[in-house]
Amino acid sequence: MIHLEQIQKVYRTDRIETVALADINLHIGQGEFVSIMGPSGCGKSTLLNLMGLLDEPSDGKIRLNERWVESYRDRDLAKMRNRDIGFIFQTFHLIPDLKVVDNVELPLLYRAGTGKQRRELALEALDRVGLSSRVNHFPSQLSGGQQQRVAIARAIVGKPIVLLADEPTGNLDSQMGEDVMGILATLNADGTTIVMVTHDPQKAEQTHRVVRLFDGRQVQ
Amino acid sequence: MALHLLKLIWNRKRTNFLIIIEILLSFIVLAAVSTMATHYYRNYQAPLGYSYERIWDVHVRVPRGLDSTPEIERERLARMVRLIDATRMMPEVESVSHLQLGTFRDWEWNSDTKINGRQIEFNGNRGGDELAETQSITLVDGRWFSREDTGQNWDAVVLNRRMARDVFGDTRAVGQQIPQDEAPRPGQPADRPRRVVGVIEDFRQFGEYSTPGNYVFMRNDIVTAANAAIPDADPAAAAPADARTQVAAGVELPSIIVIRVRPGVTAEFEERLVKTLQTLAPDWSFGMQPLTDIRTSYLRSNYLTPLAILGLLAGFLLVMVALGLSGVLWQNVTQRIRELGLRRAKGADRERIRRQILGELALMTAIAVIGGLLLMAQVPMLGWLGAVPKGVYATSLGLAGLALFALTMFCGWYPSVLATRIPPAEALRYE
Ligand SMILES: Nc1ncnc2c1ncn2[C@@H]1O[C@H](COP(=O)(O)OP(=O)(O)O)[C@@H](O)[C@H]1O
Ligand SMILES: [Mg+2]
Numbered sequence: 001m002i003h004l005e006q007i008q009k010v011y012r013t014d015r016i017e018t019v020a021l022a023d024i025n026l027h028i029g030q031g032e033f034v035s036i037m038g039p040s041g042c043g044k045s046t047l048l049n050l051m052g053l054l055d056e057p058s059d060g061k062i063r064l065n066e067r068w069v070e071s072y073r074d075r076d077l078a079k080m081r082n083r084d085i086g087f088i089f090q091t092f093h094l095i096p097d098l099k100v101v102d103n104v105e106l107p108l109l110y111r112a113g114t115g116k117q118r119r120e121l122a123l124e125a126l127d128r129v130g131l132s133s134r135v136n137h138f139p140s141q142l143s144g145g146q147q148q149r150v151a152i153a154r155a156i157v158g159k160p161i162v163l164l165a166d167e168p169t170g171n172l173d174s175q176m177g178e179d180v181m182g183i184l185a186t187l188n189a190d191g192t193t194i195v196m197v198t199h200d201p202q203k204a205e206q207t208h209r210v211v212r213l214f215d216g217r218q219v220q
Numbered sequence: 221m222a223l224h225l226l227k228l229i230w231n232r233k234r235t236n237f238l239i240i241i242e243i244l245l246s247f248i249v250l251a252a253v254s255t256m257a258t259h260y261y262r263n264y265q266a267p268l269g270y271s272y273e274r275i276w277d278v279h280v281r282v283p284r285g286l287d288s289t290p291e292i293e294r295e296r297l298a299r300m301v302r303l304i305d306a307t308r309m310m311p312e313v314e315s316v317s318h319l320q321l322g323t324f325r326d327w328e329w330n331s332d333t334k335i336n337g338r339q340i341e342f343n344g345n346r347g348g349d350e351l352a353e354t355q356s357i358t359l360v361d362g363r364w365f366s367r368e369d370t371g372q373n374w375d376a377v378v379l380n381r382r383m384a385r386d387v388f389g390d391t392r393a394v395g396q397q398i399p400q401d402e403a404p405r406p407g408q409p410a411d412r413p414r415r416v417v418g419v420i421e422d423f424r425q426f427g428e429y430s431t432p433g434n435y436v437f438m439r440n441d442i443v444t445a446a447n448a449a450i451p452d453a454d455p456a457a458a459a460p461a462d463a464r465t466q467v468a469a470g471v472e473l474p475s476i477i478v479i480r481v482r483p484g485v486t487a488e489f490e491e492r493l494v495k496t497l498q499t500l501a502p503d504w505s506f507g508m509q510p511l512t513d514i515r516t517s518y519l520r521s522n523y524l525t526p527l528a529i530l531g532l533l534a535g536f537l538l539v540m541v542a543l544g545l546s547g548v549l550w551q552n553v554t555q556r557i558r559e560l561g562l563r564r565a566k567g568a569d570r571e572r573i574r575r576q577i578l579g580e581l582a583l584m585t586a587i588a589v590i591g592g593l594l595l596m597a598q599v600p601m602l603g604w605l606g607a608v609p610k611g612v613y614a615t616s617l618g619l620a621g622l623a624l625f626a627l628t629m630f631c632g633w634y635p636s637v638l639a640t641r642i643p644p645a646e647a648l649r650y651e
């Protein structure tokens with residue numbers, strides 16, 4: 001599903017070079033639910049962003065859905081992000097000026113389809129996260145947990161092969177965090193591959209496998 | 221996608237309203253500046269119709285009492301003829317004629333007349349038979365005034381091209397009489413018919429920045445009028461008005477002697493000529509100046525100085541508008557870098573992001589420009605256009621709209637290029 005080989009990521013700003021990731025080799029199989037753990041600043045988000053093609057590695061190779069990512073041409077990347085990946089962020093990243101349903105439709109705007117199809121898929125996704133009654137609300141009218149559920153609906157609406165979640169419960173209280181974990185577990189049970197960053201051991205326990213990072217390197 | 225953008229714009233109406241207002245104000249400033257610029261540029265481009273090189277103007281001032289009688293008038297005309305003849309004898313003079321209202325001066329004979337049911341406005345002047353030659357007036361049809369026009373039962377007139385088209389449309393003006401709608405007032409003699417003998421390109425009396433308009437030249441036949449026999453000065457025999465029409469139909473004492481000198485003539489000639497003229501007419505006074513000097517100072521005080529001030533103001537305004545607008549648009553994009561990062565994370569490529577931003581801006585610009593056009597359309601209706609022709613105004617509004625589109629597109633395009641250059645991961649972290 002996702003295969004990383006000898007991945008390295010170095011951030012260069014003016015004079016400082018930060019080695020965020022070094023020698024990462026990782027395989028994530030179809031249907032897995034993997035959590036990535038480690039202290040703050042160890043490179044978890046960086047790793048997830050590379051898997052989600054939101055950034056380019058400084059070195060190494062990535063295989064996604066049995067295809068090596070060879071050219072980092074913008075248009076190809078955009079297509080893969082749209083088709084294969086569903087991203088969930090710690091801070092939700094909903095567009096405040098769009099209603100819930102319009103936020104969920106967003107990924108579908110960047111592929112073929114009619115407005116009616118988009119609406120149907122969005123409502124279906126909202127139904128799966130239990131938000132059918134909040135379709136015409138604006139994000140500011142929802143609780144944090146509800147907002148993250150909208151973000152999950154937006155991530156799954158395009159039926160991606162993998163969900164990447166960067167501390168999806170990090171901004172939520174424990175009850176709402178549990179709700180979100182429940183939804184992710186259900187999605188995984190239905191066959192969605194999930195990679196989740198967390199620093200909560202309890203949450204990590206609910207997944208199949210834990211990948212630990214320390215200072216940009218995998219530890220066992 | 222279009223619907224999505226419309227929703228977004230609508231839901232951000234408060235911010236977008238301010239942007240639209242900013243664009244609208246910019247449009248009004250731009251439209252005003254480009255109207256001015258286009259107007260004066262077009263005026264400047266239009267032919268002047270005559271030459272001012274090597275031309276000297278002699279302004280003749282005649283002390284006028286209340287004692288004007290036909291004899292006195294006739295004597296003055298005769299004296300003017302002698303002055304012109306004396307000028308012609310000078311070896312430096314290539315050609316000489318006379319003009320009632322000099323060029324590059326604010327002397328104006330503005331009138332209107334009803335022709336074929338339409339009110340036609342024009343500026344008029346009276347000129348001598350040699351004037352076309354002296355000032356190299358460009359003829360486009362027919363001929364200038366000449367001796368043939370003496371003793372006819374009509375008065376000769378020359379029109380500029382615009383006036384000829386205005387009155388006669390596509391038919392040839394030369395040889396026709398100017399139709400007259402108004403019947404003579406009771407008790408007054410009927411106006412003599414006016415026949416067009418020639419059409420000139422133009423005679424822009426007020427210079428190259430003035431608005432081109434209709435122009436009519438009347439023949440000022442001072443030679444015939446000066447030699448005409450006056451009927452017995454018996455007050456009972458003829459009323460003065462009648463005498464005047466018979467003796468000197470349409471003839472007036474010219475105030476300008478126009479001279480074209482040979483190349484290389486210096487200011488010393490001016491002194492000599494004025495002395496000669498003074499001898500012939502001791503109680504008249506003469507002001508002689510090269511027309512180029514008159515033109516320079518006239519244009520400076522009437523057009524160039526005010527235009528320079530206006531241009532400076534306009535320049536400042538344009539810079540302010542450009543800075544203000546690009547600031548607002550720039551902010552509009554940079555405030556949304558995270559949103560743009562999100563869209564890319566969800567599958568929008570760079571091209572799409574840029575198109576989205578330009579699309580939004582184009583729509584807002586269109587709204588602002590349409591609003592601006594509605595506002596600016598009131599200007600001609602309120603009669604605030606003054607001398608600016610409606611066509612020029614419409615063109616300028618179009619130009620301003622285009623310029624504004626170019627500006628907003630650039631101001632949206634550049635920050636959107638910057639915003640999409642960074643990887644989406646970074647855009648999403650942008651503060
Ligand atoms: N865009 C960036 N530019 C420079 N340094 C960065 C950037 N993003 C992350 N880093 C650095 O890389 C390291 C790993 O960051 P990150 O992956 O966000 O850690 P985590 O998510 O595990 O807290 C940190 O030291 C961080 O400061
Ligand atoms: Mg992180």
